[in-house]
Amino acid sequence: MKISQREARRLQKRVSELEKHIEEQRHGWGKDWPGGTHFRTFDATAHGELRAAIKTARTLKHAVVVALSDTQILFYALPLASAVNGTPKQP
16 A cells, blocks of 8 residues: 555654654653653553552652562652742642
């Protein structure tokens, strides 16, 4: 199947837009926590209880930080850096 150069350019532009959007999503919280990096994604549908805990923290406009103890995974809700500085942002 052949496509015109015009269509190819349009598709290339759309792919670039989508890639930029994905990159912004990936690093979105880094604006509130400089140096923050997305490093792992999990399927949230299999973990309803964890999903609820994270959603609660995000509803409160807090970042979720995870720590590991010997036998547990600990979730902490921390105020977003922008909220601490007096200019709250939407997550």
